[in-house]
Amino acid sequence: MSLKIHVELDYWFEQPTDVILQFEAAAIPEQVIESAHVEMTPTEHFTRVASHDTVGERILIRIDGRLQVDYRATVQVQRVLEDCLKLDVVPPHQLPGETIQYLLPSRYCPADQFQQFVEAEFGAVEGGAKVIAMRDWIADHFSYVPGVSDSETTALDTFVKRQGICRDYAHVMITFARAAGIPARIASVFAPGVEPPDFHAVAEVFLGGAWHLVDPTGMAQEGDMAKIGIGRDAADVAFLTAFGNAVMNSQSVSVEMV
């Protein structure tokens, strides 16, 4: 299965501004970048650096005035799919060292506050079924409502409000998993079927010794997503972080299965 991706960004910076971009499908074993092409406004400075945990790359630029980006790619997803229900939870004492940061609380995922809730609600479910129970609980109790959350909305806020967008759903899923001692992180992805079309965010949980994508919004399937980057939460995978004011003129993301 391949995805045909097209991203167009058009932003305006009134003064010279440092910007971190991350909008390209990552070159990682689970997905083959069949073709990729980026056109970008020439900038004073342009560097690529490895992104969080070396999945994908960030582009560091310094820009003054208009920034246009046109990114086109075809990505073949060859992720090994497994039924989470049949996978085991790896107990903390057997975890690989590099997964431990994903057990710990982060800006939007204060897992330390959710231990009683998670124990009460999901304590009786064992193994990967616990993760599926969490995903279904979120799907059952939350409504997808754009505009009710912003860049300061945490999983705690969303848990109470029961409304949000993909990143809010993912933050609650991640928070629940960590509170149960299961490493969980965010993945920013390209996925077909996202409505309205946009960058998408889902959770990724560590079960049976490997990472597995879980989308509590139900909009995307594990086998159909191309990863852009991963991180502890949305703070780590923003497609554009500006150290100064940025004005969006327009932005579009299209993802098709081919």
Place this chain on the structure above:
Amino acid sequence: MSLKIHVELDYWFEQPTDVILQFEAAAIPEQVIESAHVEMTPTEHFTRVASHDTVGERILIRIDGRLQVDYRATVQVQRVLEDCLKLDVVPPHQLPGETIQYLLPSRYCPADQFQQFVEAEFGAVEGGAKVIAMRDWIADHFSYVPGVSDSETTALDTFVKRQGICRDYAHVMITFARAAGIPARIASVFAPGVEPPDFHAVAEVFLGGAWHLVDPTGMAQEGDMAKIGIGRDAADVAFLTAFGNAVMNSQSVSVEMV
């Protein structure tokens, strides 16, 4: 300059519990572990894994009943000291990729909320002097008061309360630096002169292309500290994280210059 370190931990676990420990001076270029010896209650499971950003190690155990740890070490600190006042701030677009996670907000350091304050208060100060101004502002405005903060206290809480302990001071320092576009992280350290003697936490900021320890409590000097680990904030450097109930019987930390 060498430090003679002695840590004794005595904890009780009522049922089999997974525990992550991190209490040893890290083997890193800036400090030579001249001698080190750990005695620990035999446990069902014992693994060492690299800790955050591969500085130091975490020990993963599974324990039932009493856990006693006796750690003795002599560490020679050979950190290159530089005057922060003379160092440059590296603009975000020139940062090494691995420092970028330390620009982003974390559990206890919501730097995204402090940009106006930091611009208003420290915007006029350039270079490393900005970091020193932040450190001095914290030292001037805060009181070191044990017991007013807990494991949920963020830099925002401390900023308003103006009271806290070493980790609270470090969180505010880190938050200020990140809000100004300067990478900053927490370092858990052994330091002489800490009153009462305990594990200590300080900030580490990225200036002039390297990391520099800054202690806004004023209790420890950059050249006298042995690092245990580093992380985005205190969530990453706890000396003991238990996945279940832990009861402390006793705990002591002693650090002497020799």
Place this chain on the structure above:
Amino acid sequence: MSLKIHVELDYWFEQPTDVILQFEAAAIPEQVIESAHVEMTPTEHFTRVASHDTVGERILIRIDGRLQVDYRATVQVQRVLEDCLKLDVVPPHQLPGETIQYLLPSRYCPADQFQQFVEAEFGAVEGGAKVIAMRDWIADHFSYVPGVSDSETTALDTFVKRQGICRDYAHVMITFARAAGIPARIASVFAPGVEPPDFHAVAEVFLGGAWHLVDPTGMAQEGDMAKIGIGRDAADVAFLTAFGNAVMNSQSVSVEMV
């Protein structure tokens, strides 16, 4: 039914301090003060003022050094008891003006954040049965655990933690009711059977045109409580508010049915 009440407070103030006290059973129609006697350390200043919504009194003092209070009273409770299940919810447009403040969010009861949750969980239940469903939900999902909450703990914190003491239970009950458009306030009370014996706090909801006490901890019965005061939340009914440092030497509350 009468209650025999004995309160002893022993506090220390290192410097002259303004203090607001509210520890006496209120003289209101639903309870007859059969006898009452207060002995208190002589103070520089002593005034009685009506308390919140004129239920009970606050004592305003200025004190330097030791403050001892000995309060003994016998109170006959003659509250009219009604089965909440049979009462109607008064819709907001028909509410008496003086109840409206108890519909609005307060320091510890951010009802504005709970509308979706309350609609989803209790939206299908009508009338006073909705209040009983809320009370039972709290009783089922929360654990009474002293020490996990403090003077900054809100209903939002407790809702997530699912642990707390009487005031936390009451705050969640009040928040749920207000989010459903039902006026609700806190009542500080004397009640027999509270374990450990102490001042107690419960919710009071406006159903069928009158106020009804509801205790989600299950420790106290509506007909057995003597009210000290009422308010929007615990901020309004503290038994001691000091404008400066107060040190508790000892404090005891005993309540017996006679």
Place this chain on the structure above:
Amino acid sequence: MSLKIHVELDYWFEQPTDVILQFEAAAIPEQVIESAHVEMTPTEHFTRVASHDTVGERILIRIDGRLQVDYRATVQVQRVLEDCLKLDVVPPHQLPGETIQYLLPSRYCPADQFQQFVEAEFGAVEGGAKVIAMRDWIADHFSYVPGVSDSETTALDTFVKRQGICRDYAHVMITFARAAGIPARIASVFAPGVEPPDFHAVAEVFLGGAWHLVDPTGMAQEGDMAKIGIGRDAADVAFLTAFGNAVMNSQSVSVEMV
């Protein structure tokens, strides 16, 4: 000095909805309602009740479909003006009972968290000058920026962000005053010179035995404002509270000095 006031509200309710309105200048000694006229869409139910602390009135309605309000009034302000700098702070133990609720923390004004800050920043200033110092500190450190705050923004958020609108300024002013033991409340007012023209919110502090309006935004003068209502914070003085969805078609407020 008189104010000529014209308010037009045009809202839409998709289903029968209970609504609380408060948009009229209050009939209180400090201002004479020379003329007042309200035209409103006929509603299923219409009642007037006294508002918070009996200042002004709330209108309770039940409405289905379009709600149009046209309110015109001329109000002569005859408030006695005094120079706050010359007034005394009334110590808590000498306060009238009805002012005490305004000492206590509320939804948007968590004064309990600001005692150290207020003591450190304003502790040395005595009497009414303390209030003026607070007002000037806010004016100096904050920027008036619409759109950065919403209905959940507390004084704590605004204190850190240093940006907001009139209600945010008022909340911080109220919080500071209460943290210093000075009763303070919010006043919703009509004031000329507000840009853009709208309902305005200011603080009112209790000094020298009476209430005095203080506007930290600097947009309105004490002698030129007509009060609509007062309350513990913005939760108590909303001009429209709907128990269901409300859609604003248009809204205008004009206030002229005549």
